Amino acid sequence: MPKGSFRGGVHPPENKERTATLRTVVARRPSQVAIALHQGSNCPLTPTVAKGDYVRMGQKVADTDEKWGVPAHSPVSGKVVSIGLVRTASGVEDQAIFIEPDGEDALDESCVPVDNVFSRSPEEIIRIIRDAGIVGMGGAEFPTHIKLSLPPGANVDTLLLNGAECEPCLTADHRLMVERPRDIIRGAQIMMRAIGVSRTLIGIEDNKPDAIRAMGDAASSAAGVEVVAVKTRYPQGSEKHLIKSVLGREVPPGGLPFTVGVVVSNVGTCAAVSNRFDRGLPLIERIVTVTGSAVAKPANLVAKIGTSASDLIEECGGFVGQPGKIVFGGPMMGMAVSSVDVPIGKGTSGILVMSREESEDLKEMPCIKCGQCVDACPMRLEPVFLHQWSNAGLWDEAEAYHAMDCIECGVCTYVCPSRRNLVQAIKRAKFEISARRRAAKERGSK
Ligand code: SF4
Ligand code: SF4
Incomplete structure (x- = not known):
């Protein structure tokens, strides 16, 4: 039975049939491949290799001492040809390690499976996950070792696997659940040991009956693991909304899932944990859905991290007609990229190639005060006012109207009949408020 949903949200056309x-x-x-030296946590990495070095597949090529950072590994064996700038999906230029494969895929000697997993301490398991460069693979690339390192006194009872994949067009998690359900559950069991819980729930939207069946079959022989079908509604895959749908618990504004007893992990992240412990592999590849009306043969590709979008699009038969927009991720939360040379990262779940007609920027019209953005906002915010405060540079007002609680889901922009780019303005307000908070903290520490 589909379980609960949440207030607000939308059900946009799913457009998953091309690849589901x-x-x-x-x-x-x-x-x-180009291995960018900034990961999702924003901790810059320092290369541990130099131009001209030979590297093996799975060898660490960059690391950091920062608590929030994770190392990067080479997804191929071959030669480091340069260390220089690359344009990333966020639009900025970043330092990257460029490696030319030798075609051998010779595995590094550090890549050995972990034995006696369940007699190892939680701290040891978390360290192995960190050293394997594992981050959240749903898009945000939040470091998994930080998520699993609970503060003293945290009272967590449930690991919640996120198999919602609510973004239209994307099917990477869907296919993973259908094809590798046992690996996902194995990774979940290792995470359960790390955080000391005996229950895992797997939330999957009810538009993926084959994934629900596959995960349910695999879960039937795993103690404490259960699948929960949830309604298909965007943004069901947001952590806070999935917790509400599956467990009926509300994460308070500004709070984190552990405050209501939950740790949430994407199903892809669990498979990455299994890859490390059972096959010895750090996070060097992921499933990417290459799709959209302007790509010839959409596909779900298992791609090496650092492969350029152009290589993957070419493998899918190239463009159909003139492409309009290329988006890393889905149509609701994805980021449009300015070049096909952008390399995929650990959180790139899809590359969406839109036609020219689909990409036309519609002209913003005046607000007609219909209130649809307010009704649809799943965080119960008032996007119409946040947009006003942001455009006027009134950051105190935007903060007072809880701009920082915005999850940037894009629902308000999607429903606005006047085509107002609400989420863009709110993102700007969040950026300014964060900068002001940082500056105030620095002043206070002097
Ligand atoms: S204000 Fe933020 S959370 Fe609310 S609908 Fe818009 S993008 Fe989503
Ligand atoms: S949905 Fe658009 S037009 Fe309607 S109130 Fe919100 S901003 Fe104004």
């Missing part, structure tokens, strides 16, 4: 039934295919080896 296509088995994952291992992508061709790229001619070059």
Whole structure:
């Protein structure tokens, strides 16, 4: 039975039929990979290799001493040809390590499975996860070792696996759940040991009956693991909304899931944990859905981290007609990229290639005060006012109207009949408020 939903949200056209039934295919080896030295946590990494070095597949190539950072590993064996700038999905130029594969995929000697997993301490398991470069694979790239390192006194009783994949067009998690359910559950069991819980719930939207069946079959022989079908409604995959739908618990504004007894992990992240412990592999590849009306043969590709979008699009038969917009991620929360040379990262779940007609920027019209953005906001915010405060530079007002609680889901922009780019303005307000908070903290510490 589908369980609960949440207030607000929308049900946009799913557009998943292009790839939902296509088995994952291992992508061709790229001619070059670019490993960016900024990960999602924003901790810059320092290369541990130099130009001209030979590296093996799975070898660490960059690391940091920062608590929130995780290392990066080479997804191929080959030669470091340069360390220089690359344009990333966020639009900025970043330092990256460029590696040319030698075609051997010679595995690094550090890549050995972990034995006696369940007799290891939680701290040891968390350290192994950190050293494997594992981050949240749902998009945000939040470091998994930080998520699993609960503060003293935290009273967590449930690991909640996020298999919602509510973004239209994307099917990477869907195919993973259908094809590798046992690996996901194995990774979940390792995480359960790390956080000391005996229950895992797996939330999956009810538009994926085959994934619900596959995960349910695999869970039937795993103690304490259960699948919960939830309604198909965007943004069901937001942590706070999935917790509400599956467990009926509300994470307070500004709070984190552990404050209501939950740790949430994407299903892809669990499979990455299993890859490390059972196959010895750090996080060096992921499933990417390459789709959209302007790509010839959409597919779910298992791609090496650092492969360029152009390589993956070419493998899918290239463009159909003139592409309008290329988006890393889905149409609701994805980021439009300015070049096909952008490399995929650990959180790139999809590459969406839109036609020119679909990409036309519609002209913003005046607000007609219909209130639809307020009704639809799943965080119960008032986007119409946040947009006003942001455009006027009134950051105190935006903060007072809880701009920082915005999850940037894009629902308000989607429903606005006047095509007002509400989420863009709210993102700007969040950026300014964060900068002001940082400055105030620095002043206070002097
Ligand atoms: S204000 Fe933020 S949370 Fe609310 S609908 Fe808009 S983007 Fe989503
Ligand atoms: S949905 Fe658009 S037009 Fe309606 S109140 Fe919100 S901003 Fe104004």
